Amino acid sequence: MAFATVAHADRASFVDLAKRGWNYELRTTMVGRDMSIPVHINGRDLAGASLCLVGERPHPASLEIINAFRDLAHHVFGKPLTMRYAGRSATACGAGRTVVLRLYSGYPPNGDLSNDLGWLNQTYQLGLPKRRAYAVSSPAMAQTFFGRRGLGTHIMVKQPALERVGALEALFYKSILIEELFQSFSFGMDIILFDRAAEFQSKLQELPTNLHRLNWESRAFMRALLNSNPPGLCAFDVFMLHAVAQAPVDQTVDPAFIEYIDLEYDRLLIEAQQTMQDPRFAAIIAPGCQRPEI
Helix, strand or coil: CHHHHHHCCCHHHHHHHHHHHCCCCCCCCCCCCCCCCCCCCCCCCCCCCEEEEEECCCCHHHHHHHHHHHHHHHHHHCCCCEEEECCCCHHHHCCCCEEEEEEECCCCCHHHHHHHHHHHHHHHCCCCCCCCCCCCCCCEEEEEEEECCEEEEEEEEECCCCCCCCHHHHHHHHHHHHHHHHHHHHCCCCEECCCCCCCCCCCCEECCCCCCCCCCCCHHHHHHHHCCCCCCECHHHHHHHHHHHHCCCCCCCCHHHHHHHHHCHHHHHHHHHHHHCCHHHHHHECHHHCCCCC
């Protein structure tokens, strides 16, 4: 299945997706943020960082996804993605090159989110407004801030509350965790797909979906979100991880990054094919880039 996924790749469509997904701009920013802090965007910036888990201990299903992604990151970037559990608070994560991943179930922990971002703000001098309260706006969200002492990256993902969950719930929690990890460690942006009849090529692609009135734990919410994009990484996503890891560019939003992808397309495609066939990463790959039948 993995080989078929990559074999049908198309240079023009991959280059076009890369232009749309790696075109990050600070079009808006948090009110009150220190705008004098320079912004430097390179998808390799978190290669070799440490993953610090806080909040709940990872559910076995969450741990499977996290470890598969860690293996993939190590394979692609050539640097281990170390991990440890630091307890309930991010303050125990340390001040090194660290990505904070808060796992929770049940009600959104707004207070914990505010405390985490407050600590990141102080540690990395992010220039965020002091004593600001933050609210969880989605069951999965990731934010990277540029500070005077480096990047401050915070990921918050809802996970199952029960040891055993049904097929729909398991796929939902898997999908949202994969998406936040991939975007955080690649700097890929959401790509809106308006044609509902089109085939997906990337986990970054999303069909517009109105979920505002649905409870996050409802089956209707989970089904709607799963129908909006693939549940795992597609050939293009693995291809782009290799491109991000190898491109000799200062920033992965530079036009030279797209030029590199076009020039090295054939080689990167072969590497993506080989990576997708590795059983270590099977838990986070979406064969054929298909939405699940649920």
